Amino acid sequence: xxxxxxxxxxTLVLVLLIYFLVLLLSNVGIIDSYIQLNMVIVGINxxxxxxxxxxxxxxxxxxxxxxxxMAIGAYASGIMTAKLGQPFIVGVAVAxxxxxxxxxxxxxxxxxxxxxxxxxxxxxxxxxxKIIGLNxxxxxxxxxxxxxxxxxxxxWLYFSVIATIFIxxxxxxxxxxxxxxxxxxxxxxxxxxxxxxxxxxxxxFVIGAFFAGIAGALYANYFYFIKPDTFGFMKSxxxxxxxxxxxxxxxxxxxxxxxxxxxxxxxxxxxxxxxxVIYAVILFLIMVxxxxxxxxxxxxxxxxxxxGLSGNVSSK
Amino acid sequence: xxxxxSVFLVxxxxxxxxxxxxxxSGQGSGxxxxxxxxxNYELSGNVASYxxxxxxxxxxAIEEINKNGGVLGxxxxxxxxxxxxxxxxxxxxxxxxxxxxxxxxxxxxxxxxNTKGALPPAEQHxxxxxxxxxxxxxxxxxxxxxxRDYVFKTCxxxxxxxxxxxxFAYNDLGLKNAAILVExxxxxxxxxxxxxxxxxxxxxxxxxxxxxxxSKETDFRAVLTxxxxxxxxxxxxxxxxxxxxxxxxxxxxxxxxxxxxxxxxYDSPEILDLAGADALNDVYYSxxxxxxxxxxxxxxxxxxxxxxxxREPGAFxxxxxxxxxxxADAVERAGEASPEKIRDAMAETVDFKGITGxxxxxxxxxxxxAVTILELVNGEPKFLKKLEP
Numbered sequence: 001x002x003x004x005x006x007x008x009x010x011t012l013v014l015v016l017l018i019y020f021l022v023l024l025l026s027n028v029g030i031i032d033s034y035i036q037l038n039m040v041i042v043g044i045n046x047x048x049x050x051x052x053x054x055x056x057x058x059x060x061x062x063x064x065x066x067x068x069x070m071a072i073g074a075y076a077s078g079i080m081t082a083k084l085g086q087p088f089i090v091g092v093a094v095a096x097x098x099x100x101x102x103x104x105x106x107x108x109x110x111x112x113x114x115x116x117x118x119x120x121x122x123x124x125x126x127x128x129x130k131i132i133g134l135n136x137x138x139x140x141x142x143x144x145x146x147x148x149x150x151x152x153x154x155x156w157l158y159f160s161v162i163a164t165i166f167i168x169x170x171x172x173x174x175x176x177x178x179x180x181x182x183x184x185x186x187x188x189x190x191x192x193x194x195x196x197x198x199x200x201x202x203x204x205f206v207i208g209a210f211f212a213g214i215a216g217a218l219y220a221n222y223f224y225f226i227k228p229d230t231f232g233f234m235k236s237x238x239x240x241x242x243x244x245x246x247x248x249x250x251x252x253x254x255x256x257x258x259x260x261x262x263x264x265x266x267x268x269x270x271x272x273x274x275x276x277v278i279y280a281v282i283l284f285l286i287m288v289x290x291x292x293x294x295x296x297x298x299x300x301x302x303x304x305x306x307x308g309l310s311g312n313v314s315s316k
Numbered sequence: 317x318x319x320x321x322s323v324f325l326v327x328x329x330x331x332x333x334x335x336x337x338x339x340x341s342g343q344g345s346g347x348x349x350x351x352x353x354x355x356n357y358e359l360s361g362n363v364a365s366y367x368x369x370x371x372x373x374x375x376x377a378i379e380e381i382n383k384n385g386g387v388l389g390x391x392x393x394x395x396x397x398x399x400x401x402x403x404x405x406x407x408x409x410x411x412x413x414x415x416x417x418x419x420x421x422x423x424x425x426x427x428x429x430n431t432k433g434a435l436p437p438a439e440q441h442x443x444x445x446x447x448x449x450x451x452x453x454x455x456x457x458x459x460x461x462x463x464r465d466y467v468f469k470t471c472x473x474x475x476x477x478x479x480x481x482x483x484f485a486y487n488d489l490g491l492k493n494a495a496i497l498v499e500x501x502x503x504x505x506x507x508x509x510x511x512x513x514x515x516x517x518x519x520x521x522x523x524x525x526x527x528x529x530x531s532k533e534t535d536f537r538a539v540l541t542x543x544x545x546x547x548x549x550x551x552x553x554x555x556x557x558x559x560x561x562x563x564x565x566x567x568x569x570x571x572x573x574x575x576x577x578x579x580x581x582y583d584s585p586e587i588l589d590l591a592g593a594d595a596l597n598d599v600y601y602s603x604x605x606x607x608x609x610x611x612x613x614x615x616x617x618x619x620x621x622x623x624x625x626x627r628e629p630g631a632f633x634x635x636x637x638x639x640x641x642x643x644a645d646a647v648e649r650a651g652e653a654s655p656e657k658i659r660d661a662m663a664e665t666v667d668f669k670g671i672t673g674x675x676x677x678x679x680x681x682x683x684x685x686a687v688t689i690l691e692l693v694n695g696e697p698k699f700l701k702k703l704e705p
Binding site for chain 2: 141272273
């Protein structure tokens with residue numbers, strides 16, 4: 001297994017190139033604060049969608065509680081940075097760890113359930129987290145947590161997104177990832193082949209929750225203000241829409257989905273009364289004509305194995 | 317084939333993003349004949365009714381102002397956008413209104429939470445943001461007690477309503493033992509509760525029971541039974557009409573016939589449908605304005621509103637209407653339509669006359685404004701008294 005293949009080097013160069021290009025454009029003012037804010041929204045949505053895709057798209061566990069992990073991350077980082085005055089790195093670390101711990105605790109009992117039952121259990125989990133937030137005076141209850149310092153910048157955002165994509169796409173291709181995919185394809189067959197299904201389901205859940213926690217931290221430390229309602233049931237649905245829209249089981253699909261839906265949404269800002277109507281119609285039409293999502297379960301690859309430009313859509 | 321289509325689709329989307337952005341910034345130069353004001357309101361999502369009412373009121377005011385020649389010889393151009401009742405989206409809309417549409421002031425959003433989301437870009441770019449209905453105390457003052465330079469509100473704070481009702485219960489009604497039923501999922505409800513408790517106990521009253529409910533609940537008999545057991549002389553229910561209507565109905569059924577107090581969340585004709593006329597006696601609430609007010613301006617507003625929309629205006633319409641005039645008044649006094657001058661003019665507002673009362677802006681960017689207390693008699697709101705600050 002060679003790490004320094006042409007393909008990997010090209011990818012690394014491209015990643016760094018984009019990073020410095022955006023940094024440069026921001027400094028000279030071509031990327032203004034409006035575009036920056038939208039890039040933050042897109043970046044956070046990419047992290048949420050890719051991490052939910054691991055749970056729902058690859059492992060096949062229908063979760064409606066992803067926003068709850070984001071809430072845990074947002075509040076953990078909010079408490080660390082605003083209340084205890086810790087640096088952002090501590091906030092992000094605590095956010096990711098507490099969210100994944102919650103994923104573990106909730107995963108052990110609920111992931112023995114399947115299909116609809118799991119969906120309802122995760123839905124309940126989301127409500128529990130929201131209600132805890134509402135009744136906790138330390139974090140402001142329904143009033144919310146205000147004046148969280150803004151630490152999220154392009155560097156934090158970009159490398160969090162890259163780390164999420166890198167780790168999850170490599171996980172999916174690994175021995176463990178294939179075990180997860182086998183659960184999605186046929187849980188009984190996977191179990192018969194000796195795959196410890198509960199273990200892998202929980203593993204996927206914990207990893208997904210870990211990144212959702214990071215997304216929550218980025219959110220809290222960019223928008224200054226969080227309240228429990230922000231991370232309600234509808235937020236979970238929004239994330240799920242991105243995953244289904246992009247294609248279940250396609251990481252590039254989730255990225256494309258997050259970008260397209262954010263772009264559509266910001267275009268429609270100019271049509272205030274019809275905004276959500278048009279948005280819904282667009283979603284509806286795309287799902288009717290492309291029920292498998294924009295990318296299906298395919299991945300978009302920029303480089304082929306030898307490192308040449310391919311630009312093709314290929315099967316996993 | 318499908319692969320090609322999907323790749324093509326993505327390319328179009330990305331291309332349109334680039335084109336869209338460049339055309340937007342092209343308009344940014346702005347034409348100097350109009351004064352642009354941004355509306356950042358909840359036109360969809362769970363508090364859409366407040367946002368829609370407020371923006372209808374503002375647009376009606378601006379229309380009238382433009383018909384009468386505008387301000388400083390210029391017409392006011394309204395740029396209205398929907399923040400979908402989400403605080404991050406409210407920030408996004410603020411950012412867009414300021415950097416792309418070059419507005420001189422942002423009006424909105426309706427709720428305190430979304431206003432807290434919307435205000436950072438306004439502070440950052442130095443553009444005034446005024447909300448007519450964000451009642452939380454920490455909207456205009458940050459958690460370190462520092463006043464936010466560019467944020468104003470034209471409605472009294474939750475705490476002010478709580479203090480008013482505590483005084484009303486203790487001094488006017490002469491009652492000493494209060495029970496509270498609070499909506500613990502609402503910052504508005506908790507804000508009123510906290511200041512009520514503080515003021516009422518300071519006056520010498522006693523809180524005999526504290527119970528809670530959540531929004532969208534429909535059966536309150538269990539908590540009401542607990543309250544009945546505590547034998548209060550007065551019951552404070554600082555909530556919104558959807559639940560309050562049912563609470564009052566069920567409280568009266570259970571034989572709790574003590575006076576019930578509340579805030580501006582009671583202001584809706586629907587409370588009558590929910591509770592029924594028989595239950596709605598001995599109910600008192602504080603509000604921004606009384607539709608029964610017979611002053612010339614209020615009657616003129618009501619008639620103009622009915623002509624335009626074909627129904628009676630609510631408190632949110634009136635507050636939006638006042639906000640429109642408040643903005644125009646500030647521009648007029650500023651002498652030029654620049655965000656800094658408008659900010660200074662707003663901060664110096666003294667005795668601005670609106671239909672919801674006369675207001676001055678204090679050093680914390682909150683209004684000093686009269687509060688109206690209304691009494692429900694067989695479901696009809698009757699003007700009881702107006703408390704000057």
